[in-house]
Amino acid sequence: MGKIAVLGAGAWGTALAITAARAGNEVTIWAREPEVVSAINDKRENSLFLPDVEVPSSIAAVGDYAELEKPDFLLMVAPAQFVRSVAADLSTTLRESVPVVLCSKGIEQSTGKLMSDVMAEVMPKNPLAVLSGPSFAIEAARGLPTAVTIASKYQKLAQSLAQAIGQPTFRPYLSRDVVGAEIGGAVKNVFAIACGVVAGKKLGENARAALITRSLAEMVRFGESRGADPETMVGLSGLGDLILTCSSPLSRNMSLGMALGEGKDIAEIMDNRKTVAEGYHTSEILHRVAAEDKIDMPIARAVYDLLHGDKDVDEVIAELLSRPISKEEMF
Known part of the structure; x- marks a missing residue:
């Protein structure tokens, strides 16, 4: 039995805590909301973010960083745009020898930096790994088969983490490509x-299949510009995650797009959401970086125009469909 701390009690943080506990670990989860702390400790549930799932008794919820007692690993599951501030607060209490596992997916909007770059600035002495892949929180929490990538330049760390949380229904695959795992x-x-x-x-469905395929091409282009291995882009943390999140309204980002496609206003959609759709924030910085570095990403640009520009859905679709015919290239 090991000790694992999870920072962030949203749906994915709670699912990871349950997964780690199911593997036999003693788990402490930090939540910002006092009502979530109480619900986990007293009712063994997180009805606010992951309803209808029992939280094991081996998980203790806390509301103070200082109560994250000397873990073997800390899983960082705060929303991407808050990772810097959370890490800065955490750095005053967490030992420098504790490995930090990034489970937050996104690009920092203010700087264009990946989460690993943010952590290198704020907590430079803590060994770092990235956990990513096709993983709906509710399915992982219920013990349905899930496979993820654990990427780290410290392979012994990655192997230790895989042994600590891996199980037949939660299968980690190891990688050294931290940047590639993050970008996907x-x-x-x-x-x-x-x-x-x-x-x-x-x-x-023809349109959806074409869009997923061309989105992968854009993902590969962006990844290569940041030094990622193209092979990572077609693995679990790239293509695998892309297929999952583009195939089901369980995806917060896909459901946001569905609402746009149905004619709803983006401001209204965002106002009515209690959970974060990271793609909303990532689209702005991704568009800016792609434009600055001259990376051809027409689908990413179209999403930016919908969310942050002044174009409507029909206009954006017409522009994509009228692009000049070109050679199909992936790598």
């Missing part, structure tokens, strides 16, 4: 919004 998890959220628009507008 971040940019697929933007493409999921596009696939949601296709579903909301009822454009058909």
Whole structure:
């Protein structure tokens, strides 16, 4: 039995805590909301973010960083745009020898930096790993088969983490490509919004399949510009996560796109959401970086125009469909 701390009690943080506990670990989960702390400790549930799932008694919820007692691993599951501030607060209490496992998917909006770059600035002495892959929280929490990538330049760390949380229904695969694992998890959220628009507008399965394939091409281009291995892009944390999040309204990002495709206003959609659709924030910085670095990403640009520009759904679709015919290239 090991000790694992989970920072963030949203749906994915709670699911990871349950997964770690199911593997035999003693788990402490930090939650920002006092009502979530109480619900987990007293009722063994997180009805706010992951309802209808029992939380094992080996999980203790806390509301103070200082109560994350000397873990063997800390899983960082705060929303991407808050990772820097959370890490800065955490750095005053967490030992420098504790490995931090990034489970947050996104690009920092203010700087364009990946989460690993943020952590290198804020907590430079803590060994780092990334956990990413096709994983709906509710399915992982219920013990349905799930496979993920654990990426780290410290392979012994990655192996130790895999042994600590791995089990027949939660299978980790190891990688050294931290940047590739992060990029797949971040940019697929933007493409999921596009696939949601296709579903909301009822454009058909042909269109969705084409969009996923061309989204992968854009993902590979962006990844290569940041030094990622193209092989990672077609693995679990790239293509696997892209397929999942573009295929089901269980995806917060796809459901956002569906609402847009059905004619709803983006401000209204965001106001009525209690959970974060990271693709909304990532689309702005992804568009900016792609433009600055001259990376051809027309689908990402279309999503940006919908969310942050002044174009409507029909206009954006017409522009994509009227692009000049070109050679199909993936790598």
